[in-house]
Amino acid sequence: xxxxxxxxxxxxxxxxxxxxxxxxxxxxxxxxxxxxxxxxxxxxxxxxxxxxxxxxxxxxxxxxxxxxxxxxxxxxxxxxxxxxxxxxxxxxxxxxxxxxxxxxxxxxxxxxxxxxxxxxxxxxxxxxxxxxxxxxxxxxxxxxxxxxxxxxxxxxxxxxxxxxxxxxxxxxxxxxxxxxxxxxxxxxxxxxxxxxxxxxxxxxxxxxxxxxxxxxxxxxxxxxxxxxxxxxxxxxxxxxxxxxxxxxxxxxxxxxxxxxxxxxxxxxxxxxxxxxxxxxxxxxxxxxxxxxxxxxxxxxxxxxxxxxxxxxxxxxxxxxxxxxxxxxxxxxxxxxxxxxxxxxxxxxxxxxxxxxxxxxxxxxxxxxxxxxxxxxxxxxxxxxxxxxxxxxxxxxxxxxxxxxxxxxxxxxxxxxxxxxxxxxxxxxxxxxxxxxxxxxxxxxxxxxxxxxxxxxxxxxxxxxxxxxxxxxxxxxxxxxxxxxxxxxxxxxxxxxxxxxxxxxxxxxxxxxxxxxxxxxxxxxxxxxxxxxxxxxxxxxxxxxxxxxx
Amino acid sequence: xxxxxxxxxxxxxxxxxxxxxxxxxxxxxxxxxxxxxxxxxxxxxxxxxxxxxxxxxxxxxxxxxxxxxxxxxxxxxxxxxxxxxxxxxxxxxxxxxxxxxxxxxxxxxxxxxxxxxxxxxxxxxxxxxxxxxxxxxxxxxxxxxxxxxxxxxxxxxxxxxxxxxxxxxxxxxxxxxxxxxxxxxxxxxxxxxxxxxxxxxxxxxxxxxxxxxxxxxxxxxxxxxxxxxxxxxxxxxxxxxxxxxxxxxxxxxxxxxxxxxxxxxxxxxxxxxxxxxxxxxxxxxxxxxxxxxxxxxxxxxxxxxxxxxxxxxxxxxxxxxx
Numbered sequence: 001x002x003x004x005x006x007x008x009x010x011x012x013x014x015x016x017x018x019x020x021x022x023x024x025x026x027x028x029x030x031x032x033x034x035x036x037x038x039x040x041x042x043x044x045x046x047x048x049x050x051x052x053x054x055x056x057x058x059x060x061x062x063x064x065x066x067x068x069x070x071x072x073x074x075x076x077x078x079x080x081x082x083x084x085x086x087x088x089x090x091x092x093x094x095x096x097x098x099x100x101x102x103x104x105x106x107x108x109x110x111x112x113x114x115x116x117x118x119x120x121x122x123x124x125x126x127x128x129x130x131x132x133x134x135x136x137x138x139x140x141x142x143x144x145x146x147x148x149x150x151x152x153x154x155x156x157x158x159x160x161x162x163x164x165x166x167x168x169x170x171x172x173x174x175x176x177x178x179x180x181x182x183x184x185x186x187x188x189x190x191x192x193x194x195x196x197x198x199x200x201x202x203x204x205x206x207x208x209x210x211x212x213x214x215x216x217x218x219x220x221x222x223x224x225x226x227x228x229x230x231x232x233x234x235x236x237x238x239x240x241x242x243x244x245x246x247x248x249x250x251x252x253x254x255x256x257x258x259x260x261x262x263x264x265x266x267x268x269x270x271x272x273x274x275x276x277x278x279x280x281x282x283x284x285x286x287x288x289x290x291x292x293x294x295x296x297x298x299x300x301x302x303x304x305x306x307x308x309x310x311x312x313x314x315x316x317x318x319x320x321x322x323x324x325x326x327x328x329x330x331x332x333x334x335x336x337x338x339x340x341x342x343x344x345x346x347x348x349x350x351x352x353x354x355x356x357x358x359x360x361x362x363x364x365x366x367x368x369x370x371x372x373x374x375x376x377x378x379x380x381x382x383x384x385x386x387x388x389x390x391x392x393x394x395x396x397x398x399x400x401x402x403x404x405x406x407x408x409x410x411x412x413x414x415x416x417x418x419x420x421x422x423x424x425x426x427x428x429x430x431x432x433x434x435x436x437x438x439x440x441x442x443x444x445x446x447x448x449x450x451x452x453x454x455x456x457x458x459x460x461x462x463x464x465x466x467x468x469x470x471x472x473x474x475x476x477x478x479x480x481x482x483x484x485x486x487x488x489x490x491x492x493x494x495x496x497x498x499x500x501x502x503x504x505x506x507x508x509x510x511x512x513x514x515x516x517x518x519x520x521x522x523x524x525x526x527x528x529x530x531x532x533x534x535x536x537x538x539x540x541x542x543x544x545x546x547x548x549x
Numbered sequence: 550x551x552x553x554x555x556x557x558x559x560x561x562x563x564x565x566x567x568x569x570x571x572x573x574x575x576x577x578x579x580x581x582x583x584x585x586x587x588x589x590x591x592x593x594x595x596x597x598x599x600x601x602x603x604x605x606x607x608x609x610x611x612x613x614x615x616x617x618x619x620x621x622x623x624x625x626x627x628x629x630x631x632x633x634x635x636x637x638x639x640x641x642x643x644x645x646x647x648x649x650x651x652x653x654x655x656x657x658x659x660x661x662x663x664x665x666x667x668x669x670x671x672x673x674x675x676x677x678x679x680x681x682x683x684x685x686x687x688x689x690x691x692x693x694x695x696x697x698x699x700x701x702x703x704x705x706x707x708x709x710x711x712x713x714x715x716x717x718x719x720x721x722x723x724x725x726x727x728x729x730x731x732x733x734x735x736x737x738x739x740x741x742x743x744x745x746x747x748x749x750x751x752x753x754x755x756x757x758x759x760x761x762x763x764x765x766x767x768x769x770x771x772x773x774x775x776x777x778x779x780x781x782x783x784x785x786x787x788x789x790x791x792x793x794x795x796x797x798x799x800x801x802x803x804x805x806x807x808x809x810x811x812x813x814x815x816x817x818x819x820x821x822x823x824x825x826x827x828x829x830x831x832x833x834x835x836x837x838x839x840x841x842x843x844x845x846x847x848x849x850x851x852x853x854x855x856x857x858x859x860x861x862x863x864x865x866x867x868x869x870x871x
Contacts, residue, residue, distance in 0.1 A: 059771055062686070087774045096772030104765040108787050108862060117783075118773040153863045169773065 006032035007177060007208055008056065011070035015051050017063055025051050027232035033210055035176075038203050040211040040219040040240075042255075043229035044464035045435075049212045052229075053179050056210075057094055058086040073177075091118040095170035099182035101162035105154040111138075111165045112150035118173035137168040141198055159328065160191035167198065171207075178202065181212040188327035188491055193535035196221055214464055216259055217494075217537035220244055228252050258469035260498030261538075269469030269498070288452045288485045289316040289339060289372065294348030296334055308334040309345070310509040316453055316485040321475075323500030323517065324489045325532070331509035332489045336455045339487060340374055341365065353452055370400065373451040377458035379442035383430040389416075389441055390426040396448035415444040418481075419474060436467035443474065450482070457489045472499060493536050497521050505529050561859055568855045572848035579844035583837045584632055588625065590831075595621070598645040632837075641841070642834035646827070651838040655820060661729045662819035665742075665811065666804045668735045672743035673750065673800070680747070681754035681789070682781055686762055691755070698748035706807055710741040710814040727816040738815045742807030746800060753796055757789030764788075790861055797854050801847045 015026040026048040033039050043049040054060050056073070058081065071078040074093060081089070090096070095118075098104040105114050115137055116130045125133070138146035141164040154162050163183070170178060183199065184192040199222055203209055213219060219226055219240065226243045228236040228251065236249040247253045258269045296309040309331040316322055316339075324332045337343040338350060341357040350357050353371040360368055376382060383392055393412040402411050416423060419440040430438055439459060446454050456475070460468040472495065479486060490496050496503060496517070503520050505512040505528070513526045524530045595607070595615045607615075616622045620631060635642060641651035684690035701709070717737060718726040728734045761767060762785050770784050809821035820839060827835040859865040 054768075057772055059768060087776060089774070090772050091774035094772075096769070098765050098769055098772075100765070104769045106766045106770070106784050107864060109784075117770065117775065121774045121779075155864055166769070169769070173774070 005072075005075060007035045007037075007074060008033040008210070009070060009072040010052075010056075011068060013052070013055065013066070013068040013071060015048070015055055015060055015067075016065045017061070025232055026055070029229070029232070029234045031227055031234060031237065033177075033208060035208055036206060038209040038211070038222060038224045039227065040213060040223035040225070041227045041229055042213060042216060042219055044214055044255075044466060046231075047229040048232040049229050050181055053096075053181050053210070053212045056179060057090050057096055059090075087121070091170075091175065092122045092173045093175050093177060095173075095175040095178045097167055097170045097178065097180045097183050100186040101166035102154060102159070102186070105162065105166055105169070107154055110151055110153055111157070114154075115150070115165065115169040115172050118169060122173040133172070134168075137172055138165070141165070141168045141171075142194070143168070158191075159187055160194055163187060163191070163195050164198065167195075167202075171202070176206070177208045177210070179210045179212070182214070183211070184218055185213070185215065189493060189532060189535040190327065192218075193537070196537065215537075216244075216256065216465070221537045228255070255465060258465045259494060260469070260472060260492075261494045264498050269473055285317045285320070287315050288318050288353060289487075290314070290349075290351040291335070291339060292349045292351070294335075294338055294345045294350065296331075296338060296343060296345045307509045309338065311348070312506075312509070312511060313348075314487075314504055314514075316487055318452060318485050319479060319483040320501045321479065321486040321488050321499050323496035323503040324487060324506060325491070325493060325496050325503060326506035327491060327532075329508070330506040332506050333457055334509075335506070336374070336457050336487060336489050339453075340372060340455055341368065370449045371451055372453040372455065373446035373449060374455045374457065375439070375442050375446050375459045377461050379438045380430055382442065383438075385429060385431055388427050388429055389421075389433075392430070392441060393444055393448060396445045400449045411448070415447055418447060418478070419444045420470075434467075435463050436471060439463065439471050440474065443471075443478070447478065447482070451484060453485045453487065455487045455489070458491070459488075460495060461490065461492065468495070475499065493521075493533065505532070565852075565856060568852055572852055575848050576841065576844055580633065580636060580837070580841055581629075583840040584629055587833045587836060636841075641838040644827075644832055644835045646830050646832045646835070651834050654823065654835060655838055655842060658818060658820045658823050661817060662808055662812070662821060665735060665738055665808055665817065665819060668739035669742035669746070669804055669807060669811075670800075672739050673746045673804075676743055676747040677750035677754055678786075680751045681758055682786065685755045685758035685781070685785075694751070698751055701744050702748045704745075706741060706745045706810045707814055709744055710737070710811060713737050713741055714814070729817040729819070734815070734817070738811035738817060741811050741814070742804060745807060746803035749799065750793065750796060753792055754789050757792045758785050761785040761788040787861060791858075794854050794858060797851055798847060801843075801850050805843050805846065 009032050011030045012028045013026055013030070014024055014028050016024040025046075029048075029052065031039075041049045041052065051060060051064075055066055055071075056078070058078065060066055066079075068079060073089070076089075078089075105111070112131070112134045115134045119125060119130050119133055134150055135146045138150060143149050143161055143164050149157065149161065149165075154165070157165065167183075180199070184195050187195060196218065199209065203222070209222075211219065211223060223240050226236075226238065226240050227234050228243070228249065230251045236243065236247065236252045238248075243252065244256065247256055257264075260269060291312055291314050294309055294312045295307070298306045298308055300306055312331070312335055314322060314324075314335075324335060326332045334343060338345050339352065341350070341352070344358075352368050355364060355368055357365065357368065387395075390412065393415055394408055397408045397411045397415070400411075402408050412426070413423060416425065421437065421440050421444070425433070425437065425441075430441065433441065442459075459475075460471050463471060475486065475488075476499070478484060486499070488496065488499050500517045502515065503517045504514040505520070505526070507528050513520055513524065513529045520529065521533065524533055595612050598615055598619065613622075620628055623631075632642070639652070641655075643649065644651055644654055647654060680694055684694045714726055714737060717724045724736050725731075725734050726737075758781065762780075767780060767784055770780050775783070805821075808819060809824060811817065812819040812821035813825060820842065823835070824839045826832075827839065
């Protein structure tokens with residue numbers, strides 16, 4: 001292993017913030033990356049993977065302390081580098097690509113300015129040559145019409161083009177080693193597939209790649225070797241194929257098992273606890289909400305009309321889940337808002353619990369709002385940060401018409417129990433909760449009104465796989481217990497396949513395909529659906545060990 | 550591209566047009582409020598015109614004659630309408646005290662004040678940029694600077710002026726103490742104003758810089774091998790400027806208020822001193838004229854900021870973020 005020196009050699013690296021060993025985020029990890037290799041560090045938020053990546057370029061952050069027995073790159077000792085030497089490595093020898101180009105590119109500067117920055121920093125090239133290089137870089141990462149695109153600002157580009165521009169800026173000063181921190185996380189599946197293809201191209205051109213990601217499927221496609229990180233330690237390491245086929249560490253197994261997909265349909269994602277007993281299934285299906293021929297057009301400031309939802313019809317039945325899939329801009333959120341009565345459609349009928357928003361009077365509308373609740377991706381913005389969980393839930397319970405202090409408090413406890421939170425959370429503020437706990441509180445608040453329908457708008461998109469798995473299990477439990485109808489909006493096809501009974505595929509506001517989930521996923525009829533499904537990176541696992549135990 | 554540009558320019562122009570209209574509205578409001586406020590104040594304008602009642606004794610006929618000449622015998626609304634009519638024609642009336650057109654009086658004194666305000670403005674910006682860029686995210690520098698800022702926010706402007714005067718002209722003899730000729734006479738007054746106006750700007754700029762320095766795109770810039778100075782100047786500063794625009798009004802007020810104090814203290818010519826004498830003498834037309842001048846300065850500066858704003862932040866040029 002030590003014969004040819006590794007490009008990157010990390011030995012017993014520890015990173016802490018603040019004082020004391022208790023604050024260690026990275027706890028003595030060791031690994032190597034060979035020239036030309038493609039290695040992935042996989043882990044959930046807080047596992048220390050991003051901190052590790054940043055430490056390699058000397059940008060761990062304020063008030064951090066880095067200790068290691070060795071940290072070498074290309075034969076140089078990184079631990080003894082002066083600021084000036086670090087600068088000569090950053091961008092020139094190690095390129096760094098961050099997640100979500102919308103915030104990782106300076107929003108006030110044109111794409112060309114951003115891309116030529118590493119060139120300016122490292123090569124003393126004249127302006128014309130830099131501009132030529134920017135054009136060449138943009139075409140090499142697959143940006144069409146580079147002449148035109150380079151003068152645009154990040155917000156004027158689509159997500160895919162933006163991410164390409166960010167990658168172009170990382171490779172601009174020709175580094176041979178690239179660190180990619182969640183390079184595809186914020187992207188739609190088809191765009192994600194394109195970016196992965198671009199990364200494969202970079203790998204084939206001889207770049208050495210180090211991926212940081214929580215997305216196991218991305219790893220399966222592109223990495224030669226995987227390091228699994230949990231709580232600051234590398235718990236397992238191995239060649240990608242072996243690791244997925246035969247995970248040896250418990251954490252790796254659980255992680256693999258919690259990815260929702262076709263295999264997990266109808267099963268628990270997280271715990272082996274059997275699902276709660278279903279309330280007796282109703283003999284006939286009851287339609288609780290319906291959209292019929294709904295159209296909504298928005299007018300952009302320039303006057304151009306944008307058809308957000310075009311002639312959409314759908315039905316929600318009690319005890320069943322309808323999955324609404326589509327990429328960003330497909331109109332899925334608008335559809336949800338129309339159902340919730342917060343957006344007025346231009347045409348078509350909306351029926352909720354047998355009544356219509358359009359004809360409902362004030363009192364009737366208030367009653368309707370109790371029947372249909374919503375859970376968003378980021379519940380934090382829907383909570384008053386000064387309120388405690390107790391207050392948030394008590395208000396909701398009060399709105400549901402529960403009178404008397406005692407009975408309200410009792411109902412709040414019941415709700416907490418239903419979403420699997422301990423009563424110790426009652427006096428916490430939303431800011432002090434983790435993403436998964438917040439989402440549980442949001443669900444409890446929705447349940448307080450005993451709604452017949454819950455609109456779930458990307459409710460697990462911001463969560464780590466293991467937390468996502470638990471929240472998805474929770475939705476399943478709740479539906480079995482209460483028979484609530486769910487409209488589940490997501491861009492994640494794996495999640496949709498796992499939770500939905502029926503599925504509806506949207507593109508540019510139009511319904512592309514609909515039907516029972518298994519039918520649509522197994523035998524997609526429309527080219528767009530096929531394209532969407534083909535773009536999903538897959539875990540090449542037959543049956544993960546541990547599932548049959 | 551041309552199409553895209555057409556789409557983004559039109560809302561921009563429309564916004565600027567709306568802003569200009571709003572500016573006219575502000576001027577109208579200032580004129581009205583100023584007019585009302587001064588008529589509510591105690592003191593008979595007749596004596597403001599003729600002189601102190603203790604020294605001058607006027608017969609009833611004389612008083613009536615003055616009232617008629619200046620239109621004080623007419624009902625308030627008529628005086629108001631007449632006043633507005635004059636304004637539209639660009640006539641600010643005649644000073645009671647000096648018996649000269651207000652426009653002439655102001656025009657004569659405007660030059661030195663504009664010079665002083667410009668010098669103070671430049672000094673304020675240089676101070677604000679330098680201090681905030683040097684102290685953002687630097688624990689020690691930030692701490693020291695915060696104490697100094699707090700001190701100068703609390704210190705009254707005239708006191709700062711006196712200290713500067715004592716040290717730099719009386720003790721060290723480097724700069725002239727009074728007068729309004731040559732650049733040397735500008736230094737101390739400009740500094741007096743800037744030292745009071747800069748600290749709030751420093752704080753807003755530094756907070757803006759610190760927020761921006763935590764942004765992912767700054768991390769990206771650092772991973773490209775940029776120096777700390779380049780990161781701050783090329784990336785962070787522009788973002789920090791955005792919240793600064795909310796302080797425009799404060800800044801204009803600070804410069805004008807500062808000018809009044811500095812001109813008095815350093816015996817400079819200028820509209821600040823004219824204002825002081827006009828207010829003490831109850832010279833209504835002159836005070837109103839100066840109030841309108843201040844409002845105009847405020848409106849013009851705000852308008853300029855609105856024009857420049859989208860140049861700093863391209864996202865404002867098109868309000869669509871699809």
